[in-house]
Amino acid sequence: MSFIISIITFASINIISVLGVFLITGMAGLFSLGQASFMAIGAYIAGILVIKLGFPFPIAIIIAVISGIIFGLIVGLPTMRLRRDYIALVTFGFGEAIIAILNNTVSVTGGAMGLSGIPKHTTIWLAIGSMVFCIFLVINFKYSKFGRQCMALKSDELAAKSIGINVVKVKLITFLFASALTSYAGVLYGFYTTYIDPNFFGWTHSAEWIIIVFFGGVNSLTGTVFSAIVLGTLPEILRFASEWRIFIYCTIVILIINFRPAGIFGEYELNIKTFKSDIKNLFKKINSKSEIVTKG
Amino acid sequence: MSVQQIINGISIGSVYALIAVGFALVFNILKFSNFSHGGVLTVTAYIGFLISTKLNVNIWVTLILTAITGGILAVGIEYIAFRRLRKKKSPIIYYFISSITVGILLENLIVIFFSSNFYSYPRFFKKSIIQFGELNIATTDFMMLIIAIVALVALMSVIYKTKLGIAIRALSTDADTTSLMGVNVTIIIMVIFFVSGVLGGISGVFLGMNYTLYPQLGKLIVKGFIASVIGGLGNIFGALVGAILLGVLEVLLTSISFIGSGLAPVVIFVLTLIFLILRPQGIAGIIIHERA
Amino acid sequence: MGKGLEVKSISKNFDGVKAVKKFSMKLQPKGIISIIGPNGAGKTTVFNLISGIYKVDEGEILLDGFNINKKEQYEITRYGIGRTFQNIRLFKGLNVLKNVITAYDAYSKYNMFDATFLSRRKRRIDSEIRDKSLYCLKLVGLEKLKDEKPENLPYGLQKKLEIARALATEPKILLLDEPATGLNPSEVVDYIDLICKLHEDMELSILFIEHRMQVVIELSEWIYVLDFGETIAEGKPEDIRNNPEVIKAYMGE
Numbered sequence: 001m002s003f004i005i006s007i008i009t010f011a012s013i014n015i016i017s018v019l020g021v022f023l024i025t026g027m028a029g030l031f032s033l034g035q036a037s038f039m040a041i042g043a044y045i046a047g048i049l050v051i052k053l054g055f056p057f058p059i060a061i062i063i064a065v066i067s068g069i070i071f072g073l074i075v076g077l078p079t080m081r082l083r084r085d086y087i088a089l090v091t092f093g094f095g096e097a098i099i100a101i102l103n104n105t106v107s108v109t110g111g112a113m114g115l116s117g118i119p120k121h122t123t124i125w126l127a128i129g130s131m132v133f134c135i136f137l138v139i140n141f142k143y144s145k146f147g148r149q150c151m152a153l154k155s156d157e158l159a160a161k162s163i164g165i166n167v168v169k170v171k172l173i174t175f176l177f178a179s180a181l182t183s184y185a186g187v188l189y190g191f192y193t194t195y196i197d198p199n200f201f202g203w204t205h206s207a208e209w210i211i212i213v214f215f216g217g218v219n220s221l222t223g224t225v226f227s228a229i230v231l232g233t234l235p236e237i238l239r240f241a242s243e244w245r246i247f248i249y250c251t252i253v254i255l256i257i258n259f260r261p262a263g264i265f266g267e268y269e270l271n272i273k274t275f276k277s278d279i280k281n282l283f284k285k286i287n288s289k290s291e292i293v294t295k296g
Numbered sequence: 297m298s299v300q301q302i303i304n305g306i307s308i309g310s311v312y313a314l315i316a317v318g319f320a321l322v323f324n325i326l327k328f329s330n331f332s333h334g335g336v337l338t339v340t341a342y343i344g345f346l347i348s349t350k351l352n353v354n355i356w357v358t359l360i361l362t363a364i365t366g367g368i369l370a371v372g373i374e375y376i377a378f379r380r381l382r383k384k385k386s387p388i389i390y391y392f393i394s395s396i397t398v399g400i401l402l403e404n405l406i407v408i409f410f411s412s413n414f415y416s417y418p419r420f421f422k423k424s425i426i427q428f429g430e431l432n433i434a435t436t437d438f439m440m441l442i443i444a445i446v447a448l449v450a451l452m453s454v455i456y457k458t459k460l461g462i463a464i465r466a467l468s469t470d471a472d473t474t475s476l477m478g479v480n481v482t483i484i485i486m487v488i489f490f491v492s493g494v495l496g497g498i499s500g501v502f503l504g505m506n507y508t509l510y511p512q513l514g515k516l517i518v519k520g521f522i523a524s525v526i527g528g529l530g531n532i533f534g535a536l537v538g539a540i541l542l543g544v545l546e547v548l549l550t551s552i553s554f555i556g557s558g559l560a561p562v563v564i565f566v567l568t569l570i571f572l573i574l575r576p577q578g579i580a581g582i583i584i585h586e587r588a
Numbered sequence: 589m590g591k592g593l594e595v596k597s598i599s600k601n602f603d604g605v606k607a608v609k610k611f612s613m614k615l616q617p618k619g620i621i622s623i624i625g626p627n628g629a630g631k632t633t634v635f636n637l638i639s640g641i642y643k644v645d646e647g648e649i650l651l652d653g654f655n656i657n658k659k660e661q662y663e664i665t666r667y668g669i670g671r672t673f674q675n676i677r678l679f680k681g682l683n684v685l686k687n688v689i690t691a692y693d694a695y696s697k698y699n700m701f702d703a704t705f706l707s708r709r710k711r712r713i714d715s716e717i718r719d720k721s722l723y724c725l726k727l728v729g730l731e732k733l734k735d736e737k738p739e740n741l742p743y744g745l746q747k748k749l750e751i752a753r754a755l756a757t758e759p760k761i762l763l764l765d766e767p768a769t770g771l772n773p774s775e776v777v778d779y780i781d782l783i784c785k786l787h788e789d790m791e792l793s794i795l796f797i798e799h800r801m802q803v804v805i806e807l808s809e810w811i812y813v814l815d816f817g818e819t820i821a822e823g824k825p826e827d828i829r830n831n832p833e834v835i836k837a838y839m840g841e
Binding site: 137138140141144145146148149151152154155156158159160161162163164165166167173177219267 | 695756
């Protein structure tokens with residue numbers, strides 16, 4: 001039972017982090033190779049506030065998320081007007097810098113030995129509730145002027161500017177929103193595992209999230225959530241924690257990029273009204289494709 | 297800052313130069329940052345290690361064999377990760393994700409086969425330090441410097457003095473027109489990747505010699521990237537200059553005691569950021585304009 | 589009524605190649621003028637300079653007397669200059685209607701909180717924008733295709749969609765980059781009629797680039813002819829049609 005609770009809690013936290021990457025990479029088309037460091041920022045700041053300064057948990061959450069946004073501003077403000085490659089580089093450098101700071105400020109953060117003794121305030125209900133709430137926020141973002149402007153600038157930045165879109169501002173707002181989400185996920189994480197150390201939040205973690213988003217479908221929120229659950233949790237459930245896991249994910253993504261770049265879900269979004277007919281259409285498609293295979 | 301330190305900086309810089317140029321070559325042609333190059337560095341570093349220890353050969357053979365392996369690996373990567381995207385004229389974002397994924401895949405392969413143990417290259421030279429008057433330079437550093445210079449000079453002469461070089465330069469300006477002129481674009485691209493892989497292989501061996509072997513070696517691709525950025529993205533001479541500057545800067549930073557190697561990433565991050573704000577077009581002053 | 593668009597002696601160099609040399613031009617409010625010339629004459633560069641994609645090396649661009657040389661692309665659009673592109677640049681991933689909506693989104697006045705919490709303000713504004721965008725589609729005759737993917741539309745309709753989107757920026761001046769390219773004769777007539785109607789109904793000033801003379805002769809009040817970045821002739825259509833310099837420039841290509 002507690003195993004199931006832990007799976008669901010981790011899955012929920014994972015989904016919130018991946019939502020951040022969905023915003024940055026899926027909607028705005030940017031690559032933040034240091035996104036995991038925002039999780040570290042949230043976890044460490046909230047952790048230190050509660051353990052060492054005796055702050056109450058809710059206040060610590062608020063301060064941690066605001067700090068995430070401030071760091072997002074520090075990185076984002078000078079960077080969002082640069083080319084995509086440079087954004088990847090700077091966010092990577094930022095991630096490394098944060099880890100370096102965390103490793104070298106032993107007295108405050110515990111350095112490489114990590115921060116332990118964080119009280120376990122994250123309940124499964126908090127995790128699930130947060131996840132649902134965050135999905136709600138992101139859906140609304142997608143179907144608002146912000147989401148649309150993101151899709152426009154991702155598709156053709158020059159044309160987006162030509163119709164009056166302030167591309168830099170939209171990218172920055174998206175990036176800050178994502179930083180807030182990821183920092184919050186970090187808080188939930190730290191207050192569940194009760195121990196955090198800097199090396200968990202490296203660039204490979206950030207890259208894994210990007211892989212998850214592409215697997216599900218870079219334009220599809222449904223796909224991203226689905227992918228976060230499948231790639232994030234299934235291995236745990238099936239006890240398939242083999243060392244080949246990442247290799248398999250990477251291979252799948254390379255296949256997807258080559259043969260179905262839109263990802264498994266493509267452009268599809270879950271819509272309660274069309275759900276029934278969508279499932280029927282899906283079965284029809286599978287049937288007709290298998291007919292072609294058997295007859296052809 | 298002493299002359300000794302400057303020399304150390306330059307020799308590290310020459311390794312970064314190899315990385316940066318390998319990186320810049322691909323950027324020139326495909327106009328994106330090939331993050332899989334980091335994976336090539338890591339894999340070739342380990343392969344070089346295997347070659348030198350299992351086959352018990354000297355540094356020259358190691359270098360040549362590893363370089364060729366690197367070239368083949370890079371061509372393989374081009375075929376698997378980028379060929380289809382090029383044919384379908386996919387948006388740049390897919391090249392990014394493909395290259396990052398390949399990079400991670402390669403790094404993971406290394407982790408699987410070598411786990412996180414540290415390995416080190418055998419000693420290649422009897423005399424580990426060469427002396428020039430009062431200045432010392434490690435033999436390995438000296439080798440790296442010479443070989444890097446030779447490799448880069450060879451590359452420059454190919455690019456600027458041969459027909460192949462003209463094709464390459466044409467391709468980097470306008471791929472469609474170049475293919476309409478009868479140049480087999482696919483072959484040229486394969487050649488570019490091969491050369492990039494060869495440079496990667498040489499850098500891999502040097503990195504392996506200089507640092508102990510560990511799977512995250514590929515992270516050093518970022519140095520190459522930074523050097524390219526300082527120099528002006530895609531400009532090969534710029535990448536060279538940028539790399540040397542970076543090497544010298546690093547030696548300087550690590551020698552400042554309160555920064556050390558622990559906080560060096562922070563300073564480099566801040567400096568990169570400031571540099572990009574002040575002069576994003578790099579030293580060579582190139583901004584790639586999007587065609588309207 | 590403002591003073592319209594005035595371009596004074598602008599020049600642009602690319603790596604030593606002089607793409608545009610001291611080009612000057614005036615577009616009165618509600619005027620229709622065009623810039624023609626053989627391929628490579630620098631016409632699109634002039635557009636790109638006016639719309640802010642490139643910055644001029646010398647000269648001035650004045651909109652209603654106000655210097656817009658140093659303004660960003662998106663600012664220039666907000667000042668009232670809309671444009672279309674020679675190689676159609678529609679937004680993939682958004683349907684036809686949303687392509688137009690994004691133009692209104694750029695001016696839309698609700699914030700992140702309104703958006704993420706689905707406030708009444710957000711719903712009201714988005715609903716208004718939707719209606720306005722449908723109207724733009726109606727103006728170009730595309731309202732029935734509002735849910736289609738832009739890349740599935742035939743070429744001629746994609747061009748019309750670009751106009752609809754440009755109209756949504758509520759421009760005073762519309763820059764049309766080679767509008768007739770890729771259209772068959774009947775589509776060209778259709779397009780010209782649309783432009784005339786819009787010019788009348790919405791009191792727009794229009795600046796065309798074309799390299800096909802016939803398209804432009806009917807509509808323009810004044811024509812500038814470019815060759816190798818320089819103005820080799822300007823005047824009323826009848827004068828340009830028979831101008832020997834112009835004929836030489838076209839024959840020579």
